[in-house]
Amino acid sequence: MAIPRFWREIPSRYNLIGTECGNCGKRYFPPRIICPECHRKSVGKMKDVKFQGKGEVVTYSIIHHAPKAYEMQVPYIIAIIEFEEGVRATGQIIDCEPEDVEVGMRVEPAFRKIGEDGKSGVIYYGYKFKPA
Amino acid sequence: MREVAVIGIGETRFGELWDKSFREIGIEAGLFAIQDSKTKGEEIDALYIGNMSAGRFIDQEHIAPLVADYVGLAGANLPATRIEGAGASGGLALSQAYMAVASEVHDIVVVGGAEKMTDVSEVYAQEILASTADQEWESVFGATFAGLHAMIARRHMHEYGTTKKQLAMVAVKNHKNAALNPNAQYRRELSLETVLKAPMVAEPLGLFDCAPLSDGAAALVLCPLDRAKEYTDNPVRIASCGQAGDYMALHDRKDICTMDATVVAAKKAFKYAGITPKDVDLAEVHDNYTISEILAIEDIGFFNKGDGGKATEDGQTALNSEISVNPSGGLKARGQPVGATGVAQAVEVVRQLRGEAGERQVKNARYGLTHNVGGTGASVIVHIFDGGV
Amino acid sequence: MEVGIVSYGAYVPRFRIKPHEIAEVWGVDGESMSKGLGIKSKSVPGPDEDVITIAVEAARIALSRIDIDTSDIGSIYVGSESHPYAVKPSATIVAEAIGATPDLTAADYEFACKAGTAAIQTCSGLVGSNAIRYGMAIGADTSQGAPGDALEYTASAGGAAYIIGRENVIAKINKTYSYTTDTPDFWRREGEKYPSHGGRFTGEPAYFKHILSCANNLMEIVGTKPSDYDYAVFHQPNGKFPVSAAKKLGFSKEQVSCGLLTPVIGNTYSGAVLIGLAAVLDVAKPNDRIMMVAYGSGAGSDSFDISVTDEIKTFNRNDSNTVSSIIQNHKFVSYATYAKYMGKIHLRGA
The missing domain is CATH 3.40.47.10 (Thiolase/Chalcone synthase)
Known part of the structure; x- marks a missing residue:
């Protein structure tokens, strides 16, 4: 991955920085430049907002065939999490056995490695989720 | 707008075509279609090709003029355009060609769809497929393409009680159909037990819940309906085309178990065609995973939301049942050369409506539908075809 | 001036391995190894954990226990002998992950097992001299013992973060x-x-x-x-x-x-x-x-x-992040899983 491509997303990846529409107040994660509700009325009015990221599992899968970056972690859990703040995000669930995950399970964010550009490249960090 | 007809169809065999290059399969399908249409090369006004990711699969961008060149039409300065919409690339190429003819910009247009996926490793090919989801907010966190569909399946099971057996029945049915299709990648039936006992790819989806990686190409020749009889005795009319989009990432969709883009695209297509789901005799739907077919038959309107699994288990989607779904074997068993899919679906529907589908012929078929999805549902295109012309 | 600990947080990865499990691989008597070293088990980092993730988890626990503005943290020092980068500070990543950037100084320390206390000393000096309001000192490691070496039975993973300051000090240095x-x-x-x-x-x-x-x-x-x-x-x-x-x-x-x-x-x-x-x-x-x-x-x-x-009486210690509750949440792994997590298994290249 090109370094700037990851680097520019660091606020969201490390600290769950999303956006809030200055027009209607609706919040978004991942961040958006335009509010899908307010359209042009929101242009230039989207403000950064930090999410706590506590929430529950909407759905999940246990991945056995993984991309290169995740081969060492199989089997691992991937899930869609609905934050208490109302938005949803996709992420890995860690510190949980595959047989223990279930729809509705409470989780909270954790800080983990999410990839690296090989042994000599940059390491990418970001959010995952763990049972709360 | 004028009416448009399909006057020629062609496709390669789908599968692991080790001995054939991308340009070779593109040419093969194109030539079959042109020959079938009995048009002459110099009559062709334009070429549209659906292709998802030649740049990553074969390190070649700019593939439309490449195919036009090797099909022998570079000297005629044929305009050739590649259309990309992930898994819906083929269907979108068809709609572009359809609109070009309907709007009287062009008269005779060739539509191709092609993908060469086996020149790269399977792990890399899966990463390319995953890039049709949101790379920055899904794939980068380890969500594979199968994993995203598995999450749809998990939620569908949670909300509607859909079972792994019902998912498996999609694969069993489509393999049964593909066994009757000489061009299919897997010409063998699968037992329910085999599907259920397969190794897991992304739970609850096992190996046989997933369509394969394939090489293959398909092509169509379109012309104005009022000129179709000059070329063929049995033209098939394109009754309508409906396209819709949705949020890119699965987590942003209003309902994980519904592809709204399918709902909207199908509604448009039915409205323009002036028919209802009940009028459709056969449908080629986007079953890249078994759960995808269940969503498709619900969202198109063949069955109520939540009933897709049961309907499949009850045999209501089998060949010559209530509605024949994926008589070709679908992406699951006919194969999944991604960019070729939407065009291959149309080839099958036209073949069926012409009554040329041999052992897998859907009886008395008048209306056929194709449903082609890009990503996890951010692009959907539905075409309806009418054989009663 | 009273300089001391304002808050703290510890983090230990969830995985554990027993000396018997290691000993069996090398044909050694696990019981005598366990007794000789006084070790019943050791922690193992997950495949997605390193000094930086451990440092961030510990730092976030420390911050969650008090109400301070992270922009008032004027220094972060991360002490470790297993920084993920030989060149590129762990401390900058920690600083970004806790929202302390950009108005602070940050650096990595290395002094085998005492780099974390060296970080506390530096922070104390800066706080004591009024150069900064708060300093964060972290000691964390994912130390490796060579396979089969006596160190393999003890070298483990974990860390703790300390916020050093002059106000609301819970423990005075x-x-x-x-x-x-x-x-x-x-x-x-x-x-x-x-x-x-x-x-x-x-x-x-x-x-x-x-x-x-x-x-x-x-x-x-x-x-x-x-x-x-x-x-x-x-x-x-x-x-x-x-x-x-x-x-x-x-x-x-x-x-x-x-x-x-x-x-x-x-x-x-x-x-x-x-x-x-x-x-x-x-x-x-x-x-x-x-x-x-x-x-x-x-x-x-x-x-x-x-x-x-x-x-200390009003300090928030009644959370799920006490050392004893963190240690309670654990899972024992086999040597094979340990080898996988520690990167001792070589996958083919990309």
Whole structure:
């Protein structure tokens, strides 16, 4: 991955920085430049907002065939999490056995490695989720 | 707008075509279609090709003029355009060609769809497929393409009680159909037990819940309906085309178990065609995973939301049942050369409506539908075809 | 001016391996290994954990317990002998992940197992001189022992973060004193994956000489004796050395047991005394006095004379992040899984 491509997303990846529409107040994660509700009325009015990221599992899968970056972690859990703040995000669930995950399970964010550009490249960090 | 007809169809065999290059399969399908249409090369006004990711699969961008060149039409300065919409690339190429003819910009247009996926490793090919989801907010966190569909399946099971057996029945049915299709990648039936006992790819989806990686190409020749009889005795009319989009990432969709883009695209297509789901005799739907077919038959309107699994288990989607779904074997068993899919679906529907589908012929078929999805549902295109012309 | 600990947080990865599991691979008697080292299990980092993730988890726990503006953190030092990057500071990533950037100074420290206490000393100096309002000192490691080496039974993963400040101090640092010599008992050359050590040479002339000298000199400076302390935390490369050092200094087993975690989590290197101190602060009462002595090979010791204040009464310790509850959440793994997680299995290249 090109370094700037990851680097520019660091606020969201490390600290769950999303956006809030200055027009209607609706919040978004991942961040958006335009509010899908307010359209042009929101242009230039989207403000950064930090999410706590506590929430529950909407759905999940246990991945056995993984991309290169995740081969060492199989089997691992991937899930869609609905934050208490109302938005949803996709992420890995860690510190949980595959047989223990279930729809509705409470989780909270954790800080983990999410990839690296090989042994000599940059390491990418970001959010995952763990049972709360 | 004028009416448009399909006057020629062609496709390669789908599968692991080790001995054939991308340009070779593109040419093969194109030539079959042109020959079938009995048009002459110099009559062709334009070429549209659906292709998802030649740049990553074969390190070649700019593939439309490449195919036009090797099909022998570079000297005629044929305009050739590649259309990309992930898994819906083929269907979108068809709609572009359809609109070009309907709007009287062009008269005779060739539509191709092609993908060469086996020149790269399977792990890399899966990463390319995953890039049709949101790379920055899904794939980068380890969500594979199968994993995203598995999450749809998990939620569908949670909300509607859909079972792994019902998912498996999609694969069993489509393999049964593909066994009757000489061009299919897997010409063998699968037992329910085999599907259920397969190794897991992304739970609850096992190996046989997933369509394969394939090489293959398909092509169509379109012309104005009022000129179709000059070329063929049995033209098939394109009754309508409906396209819709949705949020890119699965987590942003209003309902994980519904592809709204399918709902909207199908509604448009039915409205323009002036028919209802009940009028459709056969449908080629986007079953890249078994759960995808269940969503498709619900969202198109063949069955109520939540009933897709049961309907499949009850045999209501089998060949010559209530509605024949994926008589070709679908992406699951006919194969999944991604960019070729939407065009291959149309080839099958036209073949069926012409009554040329041999052992897998859907009886008395008048209306056929194709449903082609890009990503996890951010692009959907539905075409309806009418054989009663 | 009163400088001390304002908040703290410890983090230990969830996975554990038992010495018997390691011993079996190398044809060694696990029971005698376990007894000899005083180790029942050691922590193992997950495949997505490293010093930076451990440091961030610990730092976030420390921040969650108090209400301060992260932009008031003027320094972050991360001490470790296993920084993920040889060049590129762990501290900058931690700073970004806790929202402390950009108005601060940050750097990585390395002094074998005492880089974390060195970070506390630096932060104390900056806070004490009014250069900054708060400083964050972190000690964390995902240390590696060469497969089959005695270190493989103890080298583990974990860390702790301390916020040093002048306001609402829960534990005052009365005095810190260091004792440093050139003693090559343990080292890792640039580019080498596993450390080397001097075997029994790591004992008397290294660990014991420095710990004992450092502790005795500190007590002489501040005018205390072992019985003045409620708790003592010594560097704990295994379960035996700290108990032995305590005895030689005149401390009782009771004084060291609360901060002695190596028998359960292994030697977390730069995290060791800091996690031990965290366990003590989890239960300490106002006016409790704590002696902490770190040891880093190479070699040196940092000692601290600490007094718990009344602030501890209102400090948030009733969360799921106490050392005992973090340690309680664990899962034992096999040697094969351990090898997989520690990157000892080589996958084919991309």
